[in-house]
Amino acid sequence: MAEVYLDNAATTPMVQPVIDVLVDQLNHHWGNASTGYGYGRDAKRVLEDSRHVIAQSIGARDDEIVFTSGGSEGDNTAIIQVAHARAKLGKHIITTAIEHDAVLKSCQALEAEGFRVTYLPVDERGMISLTDLKEALDDQTTLVSVMMANNEVGTKMPIRQIGELLVDHQAWFHTDAVQAYGLEDIDVNRDHIDLLSTSAHKINGPKMMGFLYRREGLNFSSLIKGGEQETKRRAGTENVPAAAAFAKAVSLLTPAEKDHRGQKFLGFKHELVRQLTKHGIDFAVNGSPIDEAMPQIINLWIKGVPTQVMQNGLDLAGFAVSGGSACTAGNVEPSHVLVAMFGPVSPRITESIRVSFGVMNTIEQVDALATNIVKIVKRVKGE
Missing domain, CATH: 3.40.640.10 (Type I PLP-dependent aspartate aminotransferase-like (Major domain))
Known part of the structure; x- marks a missing residue:
């Protein structure tokens, strides 16, 4: 794809x-x-x-x-x-x-x-x-x-x-x-x-x-x-x-365009959450409730699936998303943001991904992303 x-x-x-x-x-x-x-x-x-x-x-x-x-x-x-x-x-x-x-x-x-x-x-x-x-x-x-x-x-x-x-x-x-x-x-x-x-x-x-x-x-x-x-x-x-x-x-970025983009991105977030919930994926949203955070960013804890596994799986499927950690000089280090929020031993630190939307994204792409997240979760968990 x-x-x-x-x-x-x-x-x-x-x-x-x-x-x-x-x-x-x-x-x-x-x-x-x-x-x-x-x-x-x-x-x-x-x-x-x-x-x-x-x-x-x-x-x-x-x-x-x-x-x-x-x-x-x-x-x-x-x-x-x-x-x-x-x-x-x-x-x-x-x-x-x-x-x-x-x-x-x-x-x-x-x-x-x-x-x-x-x-x-x-x-x-x-x-x-x-x-x-x-x-x-x-x-x-x-x-x-x-x-x-x-x-x-x-x-x-x-x-x-x-x-x-x-x-x-x-x-x-x-x-x-x-x-x-x-x-x-x-x-x-x-x-x-x-x-x-x-x-x-x-x-x-x-x-x-x-x-x-x-x-x-x-x-x-x-x-x-x-x-x-x-x-x-x-x-x-x-x-x-x-x-x-x-x-x-x-x-x-007129006021009308900013509002349009905000509503569009918020809709994407709700659709992604709806699809993952529909397929029984065990996950949680990191940070503020969806409607209170910036509309273009959603950070997801996909329980039981390591960040790198999810990120690599999505990359192979043609999706570019960010991991919940930063790679520096070849060493994967925990996200200081997630550590500050949940502590250094929380599984969220190593099982989270960030998805962030832009003007060129579509609802069809969001649905395709959800489908591939579901496939990766089921493969990792042997379901």
Whole structure:
């Protein structure tokens, strides 16, 4: 059968309108936006038009958007550079135990420099406690970084409540919105967000392109050292074609389209659960209830079937899904997200898969996925 891609939380394919913009820009607007002659002015216009589209999508000002190479750079910048810039006010950072590695490893690097980091625990839904956050805050806290939605289980964090909690505190509020941007309604002013990072390739845009929203008046130096691009906030020649393609991907996500995609993906999740239940598969959903999590992500504990066995079986059948673990240098390590949620000895750690939907998926593909999961379960269990 044809390959069915169901790992859209990892990356998404560029859609044709985005590809068309990217190719057109590469052909016709390849100048350096920092130069003063015609080619440069043309590229600068494209760059600023793209910045405006993206700023509007989160209720920000154009000059609060800094183009980056993606979510990791945005996270690194917001955490490392802010921590250093505000060290005289305190050296305490608060984050969660289930953040993306771009956040966690930034925090670990700061710990090695003498900063103090509180990693908020999560419950079995993958949710932090606002009480825990309140108790962790002190007069040395300068940054709170909580992801908008988890990339493995889809749990949505209480971003607006966190923002409101920090209004009268010196700590700046950063959120990694990589998995939420494009589907969630985001307003940085309403939600009192100071810093927000995301990535184009999660919304059918190009890789190596993203942005960091930094509220006006927040002063800290660029992580990337060099020229004075992005009004001295991010060195390096701007990737104008990718910025334009990113803006095109954003422009396609009208409120109606976001709602359509959300309902479509939610329907896929319910159909997958219905089919597995119908065939008597022993499974459970990891994380928040289906209707409360991000609509495109479902993490399933297929009881009694090792993750690698299920993932390999589906791969051979033509389905691309993610395991509940990450492979690093050939060594399979437990998912830190599932460990934080269920503990290090839970069978969920080694028997879970993540399925994540995108615009190119169909209900027929979901039914075919369910059929193949059933076949693999029955084969493994000898039924």
